[in-house]
Amino acid sequence: MKLNPVAQRFILHWGEMGSKWGVNRTVSQIHALLYLFGKPMPADEITETLEVARSNVSTSLKELQNWNLIHVVHVMGDRRDHFATSVDVWELFRTVVRERKEREFDPTIGVLKDCLTNDDLSKEDAAAQQRIKETLALMEALSTWGEQMLRLEPTTLMNVMKLGAKIQGLLAPKKEG
Amino acid sequence: MKLNPVAQRFILHWGEMGSKWGVNRTVSQIHALLYLFGKPMPADEITETLEVARSNVSTSLKELQNWNLIHVVHVMGDRRDHFATSVDVWELFRTVVRERKEREFDPTIGVLKDCLTNDDLSKEDAAAQQRIKETLALMEALSTWGEQMLRLEPTTLMNVMKLGAKIQGLLAPKKEG
DNA sequence: CATTTGTTTCTGTTTTGACTGAAATGTCTG
DNA sequence: CAGACATTTCAGTCAAAACAGAAACAAATG
Numbered sequence: 547m548k549l550n551p552v553a554q555r556f557i558l559h560w561g562e563m564g565s566k567w568g569v570n571r572t573v574s575q576i577h578a579l580l581y582l583f584g585k586p587m588p589a590d591e592i593t594e595t596l597e598v599a600r601s602n603v604s605t606s607l608k609e610l611q612n613w614n615l616i617h618v619v620h621v622m623g624d625r626r627d628h629f630a631t632s633v634d635v636w637e638l639f640r641t642v643v644r645e646r647k648e649r650e651f652d653p654t655i656g657v658l659k660d661c662l663t664n665d666d667l668s669k670e671d672a673a674a675q676q677r678i679k680e681t682l683a684l685m686e687a688l689s690t691w692g693e694q695m696l697r698l699e700p701t702t703l704m705n706v707m708k709l710g711a712k713i714q715g716l717l718a719p720k721k722e723g
Numbered sequence: 724m725k726l727n728p729v730a731q732r733f734i735l736h737w738g739e740m741g742s743k744w745g746v747n748r749t750v751s752q753i754h755a756l757l758y759l760f761g762k763p764m765p766a767d768e769i770t771e772t773l774e775v776a777r778s779n780v781s782t783s784l785k786e787l788q789n790w791n792l793i794h795v796v797h798v799m800g801d802r803r804d805h806f807a808t809s810v811d812v813w814e815l816f817r818t819v820v821r822e823r824k825e826r827e828f829d830p831t832i833g834v835l836k837d838c839l840t841n842d843d844l845s846k847e848d849a850a851a852q853q854r855i856k857e858t859l860a861l862m863e864a865l866s867t868w869g870e871q872m873l874r875l876e877p878t879t880l881m882n883v884m885k886l887g888a889k890i891q892g893l894l895a896p897k898k899e900g
Numbered sequence: 901c902a903t904t905t906g907t908t909t910c911t912g913t914t915t916t917g918a919c920t921g922a923a924a925t926g927t928c929t930g
Numbered sequence: 931c932a933g934a935c936a937t938t939t940c941a942g943t944c945a946a947a948a949c950a951g952a953a954a955c956a957a958a959t960g
Contacts, residue, residue, distance in 0.1 A: 552838050556855065559834045566827055568745045570918070582851050589937075599920045604938060625928065626936065633850075635857045650743055657736045661729050673810075674759050678733065680812045687884045694888035705894050707864045711871035716893045717882050747948070766907075776950040781908060802958070803906060 547595045553582055557596070572598055573606045577615055577631060581638070586619040586628030613645050636700035644696055651689055658682040724772045730759055734773070749775055750783040754792055754808060758815070763796040763805030791818050813877035821873055828866055835859040 549557070557578040564574025575596055580587060589607060593600045607629055610616040615638065619628040632638055661678050695703060706713075726734070734755040741751025752773055757764060766784060770777045784806055787793040792815065796805045809815055838855050872880060883890075 552841050553851070555834065555841075556838055559831065563827060563831055566745045568743045572918075581854060584850050584854065601921075601938075601940095602919055605919090608938085633854055635854065635861050639861060650740060654736065654740055657732065661733055664729050664732075673761050674730070677758060677761065677810055677812065684812050684816060687881060691884035691887050698888060698891065702891060702894070704864060706890055707868035709890075709894065710868050711875060713883055713886075713890065713893075714875065714879060716890075717879070717886065749948075778908075778910090778951075779949055782949090785908085 547583075547591055549595060553579075556582060570606065570609065572596070572602055573609050576603065576606050577610055580616060580629060580631040581633065581635075584633050586621065586630040588624070588626040588628050590626070592629070614641050634700075636703075640696050643692065647689065647692060651685065655682065655685050655689065658685065724760075724768055726772060730756075733759060747783065747786065749773070749779055750786050753780065753783050754787055757793060757806060757808040758810065758812075761810050763798065763807040765801070765803040765805050767803070769806070790822050811877075813880075817873050820869065824866065824869060828862065832859065832862050832866065835862065 557575050560578035561571040561575040565571050576592055579592060579595060589600065589603050592607075593603045596603070607616065610629075610631075611618075616629050616631045619630050621628050632641075658678055658681060662675065662682065695706070698706070734752050737755035738748040738752040742748050753769055756769060756772060766777065766780050769784075770780045773780070784793065787806075787808075788795075793806050793808045796807050798805050809818075835855055835858060839852065839859065872883070875883070
C-alpha cells in the first residue's frame, strides 16, 4: 500500500507526538495508519506501508492491544490476522485517557497516600506534608472527575466543553451579572 | 541535605512518572525536590541531595526555567543563584498544562488543518478526510475549553470538578429526573 | 588584575530502548 | 504429518538521550 503525502504527514506527525508523550514511535504510527485507513489491515501490509521490520510491527500491535486500542479481525478466505482500530475519535480518546489514568495516575495516588500515612514525614516537616496533601487532593479530584466525564456520551461531553467558562454562572447562582 | 525516606519515595516516584510522560527523569526529580523543600535551593545542594552531576543539574534547571516552572531567587550574603518553584500545586498544574498545550497540542492542530486544506487527500479518500476533521474538532474543542478552564480560579475549578457528571442536569434543562 | 566563586558548555561515556533479522513456535491444509 | 503459511520470541545491533567530568566562561571580590 502506498501512502499519499497527506497520510504520510499525518502518520509521521502522530509518531513524533507519541514520542513526546512517552509512546513508542512505531506504535503511534501504526495506530495512526489504522485509524486513517479505517479498515482491517494485516501485519504484512503495515510492515510494507511503514517500512519497518515485521517483528517491530508484531511487537507494536501487541502493545496496541494491551492498550485496548486495536482488535483482531478475520477475513473470509484469509488466514492472516487483520487489525483494526475504532474510527471513532472520541472512543479512542476515552480509551487512552482511561488507560493512562489506570496505569500512571492511580498508582501515583497510591504512593501519595502512602507518603501521608508514613510517620517519618509528619515528624519532620508539616509544610511538606501539607503540600503532598494538596497534591493528592488535586489528583483525586481530577481522577473522580475524569471518571465521570468518561462515562458521558460524546455529544454530552462536547456540550459540556462548549459551555466552557460559562459554567461558572451555573455553579453558585447567588449573584447575577 | 539528607532526604528522609518519604521525601525520597516522593521524588523517585515523580521522576519515574516524568519519564513515562516524556519528561527527563532528573528534571522531574529536581522539580519534586524543590516543591517538597518549599524554599529556594542553590544548584550545589540539589546536586548533593540527588547525587547527580553538577552539569546535569545545570541543564535540568534551565529546562525547568523554559517550562516556567522555577525561578531564580537571590539570598542576602550569598552570591549563588537559588532556585524555587511555586508551592501552589494548582499553579504548577496550570503551568504544565498550558506549556504542553502550546508546545504539542497547538502545532498538531496546525498540522491537521494543513492536512485538510491540502487537495491530495480530498481527492483520494473522503472517509479519511472526515476522520481527520473529527480529530481536529475534538482537539480544538479540548483546546478552547482547556484555555477557559485554565483561566478560572483554582477554587472555582475545584467546584466545577466536584459538580462532575451532575453538570448534565444543568445543560439541557428540558427534562427532570 | 589575580583569585575566588559560581555557572554553563562541551566532549566523551553510559544507558536505555527501539529496532532488525533470524530462529523458533504455532497453526492450518492437503 | 509434511510443508506451507503466519506470528512471536530472541539475541544482537543501532541510535538517541541522559549523564558525568573537564574545560571554558562569567562575575564578583580583595
